[in-house]
Every structure is written in structure tokens, then in C-alpha cells.
Amino acid sequence: MVFGFNSINVNSSQNKNPDPSVAIYPALHASDAPYSIQEQPLRSAIFVPADFNHGTDGKTPVILVPGTGSYGGEAFDHNFAKLLRASTFGDPVWLNIPGRMCDEAPKNAEHVAYAINYIAAVCGGKKVAVVAWSQGNLSTQWALKYWPSTRAQVSNFVCLSADFKGTVQAWGLTPLQGAVPGTPAVWNQTMNSNFIATLRSNGGDSAYVPTTSIYSATDEVVQPQFGSHASAYMKDERKVGVTNCELQVAAFMKPAGLAYSHEGVMYSSLAWALAEDAIKNGGPGSYERINMASVCMHRKAPGLSLLDATQTQALSGWCLKSILLFTPKPWRELALPLYVASEKINYVAEEVVIPAKPVVSVVETEIVEAEVEVVAN
Template identity: 30%
Template sequence: MISRWVHSVVFSLGMVLLPALVPVPAQAESGFAPLDRPGPALSVPPDQLRESLTCHGDPGAASEPVLLSPATSVTPEENYSWTYARAFDAQDRFYCAVTMPDHTLGDIQVAGEYLVHGIREMHRLTGKRIAVLGHSQGGMNPRWALRFWPDVRGMVDDVIGMAPSNHGTESMPACGPKPVECEPAVWQQQAGSDFGQALNSRAETFPGISYTVLYSRLDEVVTPPESSELHTGGGLISNIALQDVCATDVSTHLLVGTTDPVTYALVVDALDNPGPADPARVDASVCGQPLMPHVDPLSVNTYLQPLSALPGLLSTAAPGVNLVGTPQTDREPRLRCYVYAAGC
């Protein structure tokens, strides 16, 4: 059964950890870059950016294009190939996926550059404003691109986060030996991190963009679950707890971003309608569905079982390095100079 794998898997995808709302002091707000300052040149080599983006379908398709952003510790293949990729293929929807370095465990400031490239390239290919869909870290990190590269805001119509770590998490995992060493993305997703304060500085959302935040009150990784929510800025915001749509929904962190049918219904609603998702448009029959459409029920465990082994990626292969080569440190990465009001 699906539930038997949840506990072990959420620790891994849960590194995509969720938030506790930590207010940024007013004096700190002024220390961060103004909202309209042009973003810096991308530091990631262009060939690496090109290779990170894989696209599927017809760029001229009528439906809204989607950029898939993966959760911490997974690739788009592991996160979406058996769920949303299958659904979008069935819908004849053009979609792309961005593969981050180090299994999405590295510095999220770098992940933001990959998303800037992905948004620009998809907009170029389609000539349309796109949607960015992500699970956990993948639902949060597109906001770094939008915060510090204003040119991409006009290219994005929807940001849809499934259990997104918008304000960090209070559930800090034990990573390495004492003194504690963790991957950069793990440090950055702690509640109150420097990264989180910069991400949410001045405005959490931007005019012209619709933000759909989907979370479960049973999320054991994002703590508290309500910290996924967004509240400030000029964007259209819909914060939706799955249990407010279907009281019997028992999905935890992993399932929200993979097989949950209520999440899927709200994702499609946001993609197919102006503005963010509206639960009033979702048919009540979704509450009786065991899985989202297009997921093969006979192969669910086949996909979930490997995910349960992903916490092993965080173990130490050598001092200061995990099994996929991601450096582990005893603190979060320093914020880049473009983040600050003084600039570079």
C-alpha cells in the first residue's frame, strides 16, 4: 500500500522542507535589494543551463505551458515522470523540466539561476506566459528567480507550489556527524535562515502572477504546514489546505507532490482557468479517488520504493561530502551580493 512507504520517503523529499512563518524585521527589509532592480548576469555556464532543460510536446499547443521544478534530493525523472509528466502527455500540454545540480541539494541561489534560464527559454519557445509547478523546494525556489530577476515576472502566469517550503521549516534533520554538517539546500530551508529572509523580503508575490499554494495539514516535513502560505505583495494568492477541500484527505508531504488526486485537481484548475486555483470549481467526486489520474496503480510502489532509499544520498561518502558529491557544510551558504540593497 502507498502509506507503508510514506514515512521513509518523506525524510528525503522532506529535505524540501517546509516553513514556519518568521517575520523579517523592518530594518532588515531595507537591507535587501529593491524589487525593481535588474537581476545579475547568470553565473552558471550557458552549456550547463541548456543541458539542464528537457522539453516535451508541441510548443504551439493551446494549453498553458508548464515548467516542472523538482523537490530537494530528487531529479525531475524521480519526482514527475510517473505522475505529472504522464498527465501532461495525455493533455497534449507542452512542458519542460529542469534538472538541478547535486540532486537539488546544492545552493538554492544557484538553482534559481537554472529556473531563470528555464523560464526565459520556455517563453522564447512558446511565446506565452508559462506556469511553474513544483513540489516542496521546487514549489518555493521559483520565487527566488522572480524576486531577484524582475525581467522574468512578465513571462510567468502561474506559480503552483505543492507543499512548498516558502518560509523554511522547523523540522531540521540531523545530517552529518558532530559538529552538524548538512547540504546547502537543507540549511537554507530552515525557518529563519538568511536565505528565507532574503526570499521573502519586501514582497512575497508580484502583480500579474497567480500563486496557488497547496498543502496538507498532515505534512510532517513542513512544520507548521501553514507556513507554506503566501500573504504579501501584489500577486493573486490562493492558499489551500487539502483538508478544506476533502476532509478525509490523508496525504502527507510526499504524496502531496506525487499521487494526491485533490492536489492534481487543483493544479489543473489553476492551469486551465484565469487566476489561482479555486476549490469551488473542483468536483466533489475527487475526494473518493485513491490516486491522481494517469498514475498506474500497479506500479506506484515501483516508483515509491526507490524514493525511500534517497535518504542514503545524505549519508557521508567522505568527510564533508555526501554520496552524490554534494558538499556538506556546518552553515548555510553566504548570500550573493545582488541580494543586498548595496548590490555588487
């Protein structure tokens, strides 16, 4: 047992996975960016449960990508991994990236790009779904942008608490370049970072595959998260299909639309319902296809307990610890990969006023509301 999780093995980054049937390294397609990481560590970071059926049972393979400070095992064990493994439509694997996603975001994206092409290959060419949390969304979008071969392998992309525009809260850990050292991935997630500007330039702010982005206005880690200013808001210039779901708007004044923290979105009943709809239908989640009246009357997804909610909420402390302990810490954002050196940057960060909100009360409110729901049921 580790931090209440089922097994320490779910966090393993030294997994033995077989060779794929087709060569995907050093590139699946000539248009793909070059990898800086060797194939062995890329492949060994993919955790494939022993009962994974490789798409032979009709279920969609689902790749779970964690956020800064976490492995996929610990991030998803008490929410999406549990729900998917009990479902009739999704079969999850997850990424345990060395450094717990604290290293440079472009390096984390290499793991995502490789995992997409690898899982699709070992599943006989079956398309995969990607569900990501926090920075995992940035790394996935970067992978889709700079490894074009991945796009044809992905049926849909479900984003939980994404920070596609970065977050103003990152300045708390990286206040000033050259003055205080910071964790590489946190530098990348500041709103004025070169990473964010490069990702969002030249169409990177728009979906490459059908995308469902779910986020909370009361997120204590990522801000802004409201309206069209939301960092998680995804555009749809390519018309592939996008659903943007701000929980407090979609489920206004209902239990599913009350306060959710950065981690809490992962056990949200509405987030799960939209993800289920997206994975089943191979496109963005649709409000019209789910029973909003029923779904929005619950805080947690069916199948999750109060323990699952509290364990998911506890991730915030462990993630912060990993971020603070990560070394080495550079004094400024590190240079981006050479493959983006010639890209013209046409994105300018927005200046948005963030409404004040009591962060601690958001977390406390979540737990109290979850407890009330358990008692009521």
C-alpha cells in the same frame, strides 16, 4: 529502466537545446540579478521531451521543478509529467539540475529563472506555467523575486508541498552550524536561515504571479503545514490571485483529505484538479470551478495507478540518499549572492509548536488507502 522510471534519459542534465530567438543571457532585462552559472549548463539542464510542441497545439508549456535530492525526471515521471502529457491543456518540460537540487538554493533558482525565460522564448513568447515540488518552490519564488523579467512570462505557479518558511525538520540533517556539516540546500531550508529570511523580506512572502499552493498537514518533511502557520502558505499582497489548499481542510473527512506525505501530494486528486483548473484558466485554482464532491472521493488523480503512487512515494528514500551522499558539505549556511547583500531583512521566523504525529504511519496509511481505492474501483 531506472528505479522503475521509463528511461534513464528523463534524468539527463546534458541536453542539447537550440538557441532562443531572443537573447536571454546574461540578462533579459537590466533589473535581473546576474547569473553565476554559465549559459550552457543552465540550458542543458532543461529536459524537453521529443514530442514537446512549443505551444503550437494550444497547450500551455509547463515547467516542472523538482525538490531536494531529485531530478525532474524521477520526481515527476509517475505523477504530474504523466498526467500533463496525457492532458489536453499542458505540455511539460522539466529541470534536471546537476547535484539533484542539493547545491545552494540560490544557484538552483538560476536554473529556474533561465528556464522560464528560455521556454517562453522558444515557444514564441507564449506564457508558461510552473509546477514545483518541495524546494523547487523556494527556488521558483527566489527566481520570480530577483529576476523580475520572469514574472511576465508566467501564467501561474502551482506549488506542491512548499516550504516557503523553511522546515523545522531540516534540523535533523543540520542540527548546529559549525558542529556537523550539512548539504547546502538543507542549510538554506532551515527556518532561521539567511536564505529564508532574505526570500521572505520585502514582499517575497507574497505571490508575484497567480499562485496555487497545495500542501498536507501530515507532511513528514515540511512542518509546520497547518493553518496560516503553514510553511507553504502564500500571501497575496499584490492581489495577483492566490489559493492556499491544506488538503485535510479542503477535503475534510473525505478520501482526498486523509493522510498525505511530502511526496504523496504529487499524486493527490485534489492537487491535480486545482492544477488543471489553474493552468486552463491562467490564474489560481478555484474550488468553485471544479467538482469537489467527485474529486474529493478519490485519493489519486485519475490516470494514475497504484504503481504510480508507490513509485512516487519511493522518492523519499532516493532523495534522502542523494542528500546524504552529496559533497562537499559545508559546516554552516553558505553566504548568499552579492546581489542581495544590500537588502534590508525585515522577516522574523515564527515560533510554532508542531503537534506530534507518527511519520511512518502516515506513509503506511497512504499506501493502504491507495490499495483500498484500487480494489474498490
